[in-house]
Amino acid sequence: MNRLENCRAILAGCNAQAMLCTSYHNKFYLSGLYSSSGYVLITQKQKYVIVDSRYYEEVRQNNRDAQVLLMTGEKTYDLLINGIIEEENIRTVGFEGDDLSYDRYRSLEKKLHASLVPIDINPIRAVKDAQEIETIQKACAIADEAYAHILNFVRVGMREDEVANELVHFMKQNGAMKESFDTIVASGVRGSMPHAKAGSKKIESGDLVTLDFGAKVGQYCSDITRTFAVGKAPDGELLKIYETVREAQQKGIEAVCAGTRFCDADRAARSVIEKAGYGEYFGHNLGHSLGINDHEDPRLSPTEEARMEAGMVVTVEPGIYVPGLGGVRIEDDVLVTANRPRVLTRSPKQLIVADKE
Amino acid sequence: MNRLENCRAILAGCNAQAMLCTSYHNKFYLSGLYSSSGYVLITQKQKYVIVDSRYYEEVRQNNRDAQVLLMTGEKTYDLLINGIIEEENIRTVGFEGDDLSYDRYRSLEKKLHASLVPIDINPIRAVKDAQEIETIQKACAIADEAYAHILNFVRVGMREDEVANELVHFMKQNGAMKESFDTIVASGVRGSMPHAKAGSKKIESGDLVTLDFGAKVGQYCSDITRTFAVGKAPDGELLKIYETVREAQQKGIEAVCAGTRFCDADRAARSVIEKAGYGEYFGHNLGHSLGINDHEDPRLSPTEEARMEAGMVVTVEPGIYVPGLGGVRIEDDVLVTANRPRVLTRSPKQLIVADKE
Known part of the structure; x- marks a missing residue:
């Protein structure tokens, strides 16, 4: 199984239509991005990487399989994610409860137009290629x-x-x-x-x-x-x-x-x-x-x-x-x-x- | 003002009778403990440091002003904190929402016999002595x-x-x-x-x-x-x-x-x-x-x-x-x-x- 298939197997086993990766390790594993900034969102249809201008070009080159979205002062990450939520009709987003701080969770909960559920996505990395x-x-x-x-x-x-x-x-x-x-x-x-x-x-x-x-x-x-x-x-x-x-x-x-x-x-x-x-x-x-x-x-x-x-x-x-x-x-x-x-x-x-x- | 007085000024300004410190930086600032393990709990009456046997002796020597509690397999941190909550009649505990992960927050919320509210205690460290x-x-x-x-x-x-x-x-x-x-x-x-x-x-x-x-x-x-x-x-x-x-x-x-x-x-x-x-x-x-x-x-x-x-x-x-x-x-x-x-x-x-x- 490849990395995305592993993600989707986890999604299939929980009540979420998308997973939002915020940790250094899982963002790196899924996109090559190693930064506190940026998001990787995996849905049943698509892989999205959301980054600011510092990382945009490099991430695009390394993620031919993904839709890479540029966040700016106007196009903030929550606007971009809400666009995907609407387009793909996502009701529940899984997030990394072991990594995300309570404050960031609360902020996401207020901004995103979907309900949030903590999921453990680390098992996708257990078997190494x-x-x-x-x-x-x-x-x-x-x-x-x-x-x-x-x-x-x-x-x-x-x-x-x-x-x-x-x-x-x-x-x-x-x-x-x-x-x-x-x-x-x-x-x-x-x-x-x-x-x-x-x-x-x-x-x-x-x-x-x-x-x-x-x-x-x-x-x-x-x-x-x-x-x-x-x-x-x-x-x-x-x-x-x-x-x-x-x-x-x-x-x-x-x-x-x-x-x-x-x-x-x-x-x-x-x-x-x-x-x-x-x-x-x-x-x-x-x-x-x-x-x-x-x-x-x-x-x-x-x-x-x-x-x-x-x-x-x-x-x-x-x-x-x-x-x-x-x-x-x-x-x-x-x-x-x-x-x-x-x-x-x-x-x-x-x-x-x-x-x- | 000393460090404890600063903590109590923050407590006085929010709806909590105790603050639970979980971050490396605030635990170190208040107790000298630099570890992912252990807790510092500040109430209006007392400062408590809760550590396992690895840190107990050193923390006791460095915290003459505190009650230092030893956590063990039987006396787990939640038992010890609930004892304090009962003794001091604490209804609400402030926690570090910017530092604590969502999963650890949820675990605390289930275990502690008080309600939890996120507070920012970092300002206690702003002015250096x-x-x-x-x-x-x-x-x-x-x-x-x-x-x-x-x-x-x-x-x-x-x-x-x-x-x-x-x-x-x-x-x-x-x-x-x-x-x-x-x-x-x-x-x-x-x-x-x-x-x-x-x-x-x-x-x-x-x-x-x-x-x-x-x-x-x-x-x-x-x-x-x-x-x-x-x-x-x-x-x-x-x-x-x-x-x-x-x-x-x-x-x-x-x-x-x-x-x-x-x-x-x-x-x-x-x-x-x-x-x-x-x-x-x-x-x-x-x-x-x-x-x-x-x-x-x-x-x-x-x-x-x-x-x-x-x-x-x-x-x-x-x-x-x-x-x-x-x-x-x-x-x-x-x-x-x-x-x-x-x-x-x-x-x-x-x-x-x-x-x-």
Whole structure:
């Protein structure tokens, strides 16, 4: 199915004759427009893109299948949309309730000559096509290069935020438009905070360092986590934790397959961690879907009973976080296929000691 | 007035007995919490901060004036808020209609035992206190240093995005937590697009380059624009445009004073550009307010009749954009006082030629 057909399948399943896209991600997906401004309106008959003069020419060139309407001071978006509502006899317009602010909703409700109903159109983006997968693969390759670079760059005594700064600078020099999200660098005991931003803490010898980062290419994200040692390998329990997470991650990846329930992949990884006695220290989902947004649905959660489909891209990222001791997380981006999972991030997963004494 | 008194003044002016803050910026302003998670609830009697275990200790230490409530799987946020609603006999709760999504609004509406009304609480942040001004001043100083660095770094033949990458890397190395917004680098004819992101275009000798960027320090933004030449100075019309913008910006700055209407500052700058015959090529507002967000209200627009108050921080950023030729914009951050405006960004404004042939 192509993108418009997916939209129309959603329209057919709800009580609306048109969907109004207002989010960055869905407008980009349906028209190539990446802006807070502008609208994409999909009806059963036609695709409309409504933009101001800044975007008009480019959007027209990229949307030969659409009717592109120019908004101006006189021809405001509501006038243009009401024209379509009248022409196509639309009674109900679906809108993105998870994205549109209450105030903008109220404004639309007053201006448009149709009733509004919130609908979830994000599922149209769940299965990626060949070009999207290729773009995500590029974003993964840049993240892999950046990880290799950081292993050579990092030194005992460096601040976490210096490492993050170098990482992002390197990714941009190597083709990333930006980082997928604020880079996480958590060293030593800070590793027990799953989502610690890079801080001013200095990395000490013997610290485990968790890097969670990604590159954005053509608006598509990669998202990778590796945990490595600096100076010298840690001893005892942290080593056991590392190997447990690594095994759990491998089991999680192996469970990724078209037809499998998302919760079953979570279970495959989680049971390894539970058996090792760390169940209470793995407090988040196994992963999430990935695309234009760094976090997309469906999630690889204990309760998500939906089934994976070929062409979905998901993260597999188990972790163990022990307060006062530290933490380990390992994450790859994985393409769902009808057969073996295709792991898109390729960085090594054995425990590496950087800046070895 | 302190921050809570400002909140209560807003409550007194609307039909609500409590305000529920959900936005990053207002939660941070009122509690120091910078997260998508958590709530700040202000009533006439008390300030409540509702957070999960990740933030509880830190928020408690930073909010001695508040009652900090811990949300858990059992004590969900709606249970906690309904407890307050009952205890304080609250009938109506004001919420941030410009920030909260429709879906989250609907969920709150179903769960809370009070009626909800959208209110604008952003005005509490309009006048900055001494500590906020000091933080913005630091963010401005980093931007100034970065501009000086880029003038030495840029070379004919470099891509715009290379310049942007270096700029951001430098700011982070020198104390910025991140960039205020995606850096704008627009060279040559691209300068006629006021908000062009840095692209892959190479900078050519004779190009004017417009840099619009800022540093974020302690969550506060700076925002500066300079236009400079690379290789050699441009000739003819672009020089005239440069001097016109510079004069307009000076007039705009001189108009910034407590008691002045925002529209009058806009007029002071705009009339210089109109007199030079470029009125139609200055299509945006003169500027905006600045703080935790890179763009805050009130705006320095032709129609904003509110009056400036001492302690507000605004940008003054006139520009002239001629399609097919190029563009110039010059922007400073300016503190409103009862007397002379205090310009917080200090970078030179004469036309500089970098990498001179």
